[in-house]
Amino acid sequence: MTTNHVTRHDIEVAAPADQVYAALAHAAGWPCLFPPTVHVEVLNKTKTTERLRIWATANDSVKNWTSRREFHVADRRIDFRQERSAAPVAEMSGNWWVEPRAAGGCLVRLDHRFRAVDDDPAAVDWIATAVERNSVSELSALAAYFELDDDESRFTIEDTLHIDAERESVYGFLAAGTEWSRRLPHVVASDCRELGDGIQILRMDTRSGDGSTHRTESVRVCFPSERIVYKQTVLPALMSLHLGWWTLSDTPSGVLATAGHTVRIAAANVAEVLGPAATVADARAFVTKALRGNSGATLRAARQFAEGSRV
Template sequence: MTENAVRETEHEINVCAPADLVYALVADVTRWPETFPPTVHAEVVEREGDAELIRLWATANGTAKTWTSRREHDAAARTVTFRQERSQHPVGGMGGAWVVEPVSATSCRVRLLHDFHAATDDPADLDWISQAVDRNSASELQALKASAEAAGPDDLITFDDTVTVDGSGKDVYEFLNEAQLWQERLPHVARVSLEEDEPSLQILEMDTRTKDGSTHTTRSVRVCKPATTIVYKQIVLPALMTLHTGRWLIEEREGGGVSVTSRHTVRINTENIAKVLGEDATVRTAQEFVRTALSGNSLATLGLAKAYAEGVGGGRTRS
């Protein structure tokens, strides 16, 4: 790899919010799925002092990728430097920094720096990475600005639905993981397409039926952890939402069986409330509407997963 094959980029944005508030959003990686559109899921693998190892799952040029990065926090300077520890093809290596610079007591400038090289000498691979970095950097900075400048209380809502299953977590996970079969198994799913180029990292597209008989299309990236968790984020959303993340949690119960929870986190698209629900509808009306619809589908899925694991459905017989 020659030195001139390394590219460096810098993207920046001005934010009308205090530098400390913006830095906090950058520093807390567990909030990234709610803040940054490309980020599907983020975990802190280990932390010691100002250093941490994180793992990210995100979209890049329409594909799903995962990697681990080392990060160093400098709260006094309001910087977070990062370096990918395990990159994914076609990336050969990548690093950079978030830099938050105060402009006044109520505004700041955010710079996002990258340096990277491809895993091959093919110029097309380097161009692909450049396009992904440009697209994601612009998206992330705009999202950071919007989140930091948002007035009022947090507009996210989170809610759970849980069932208990007298069966194995492995069987429940099998039902939830095999989403390519949901058109046959779930009455509210009209069409489904599942891509899994990398094990346990899925792109799921489906048409969901609503109570009035119409359908809407959603596309999600799913991070699957066998027999315990499926985390997902919708990257193509219905009109009433600007954010929808969720997870399926499978937990062993004392005395046998498992508890299975469907958790949703949602942000309402306020610009579409009147168009979808009428002129008299409010944000609260939209939240309740979305919660009812999502919980209804979740409980239907949980009920059929329960039946499958307990041997009643899915073509299985009780032992």
């Protein structure tokens, strides 16, 4: 019989308990909230339960699994259990607890219970390290989130282009990140590593408008011929968060290709990057122009590639 392992992590959060519980209950928002979470798909949901598919970084890898959650609103508790775990995890479950403090704020506690495949000691160590790193990261990010004034620093933009071609051709261009350095003028170097199960690691050196280059790295989750969602894990200095997506939808005369971004400006770096008089609004304008320029160039190149392939 394999051994059950138990961990507990907690943190004080300077926000009302109900508000914190609501953030934990809204799993679709976790990629914005928790650094390890790349993407969440809500498979089905009722008032008291939901099933999720979650993609997240764990140690130096990317894992995905399916979880069932049960909500106990009166107790501000969420129970979770992985229905389909990713090796070396054999079984994982736990709880989120949010306890109000009499003086204000709340205590958030995160419990995990897990078993490793074949009770392998190396696997136990790997899981314990991943749980420790991710739990500390998530709880720290949760506490910091309620200290941020996100109204100005966080924003979302989208751009759409009509392409007279099949979705498969457009998707093929977007999925082939390794080819971007020779297909896109703003990409100096690119490497796209396939991890299997639709997961990619895309590393790029991108040229800015002033001629300088910056390096980024993204975890991408691919849904063939439909969409690609990604989260940058190595970011430019002006951003503390960058989520992105490419979506494709059929029209009577081709496909609509959409490039979207959700960004949070790294306010502490604005003066260093843009100058001492620059504001967060200046940084938003700068980042918006850069992202729209690069996304627009990519969409136009995808159109040229896909329409050329069709001909």
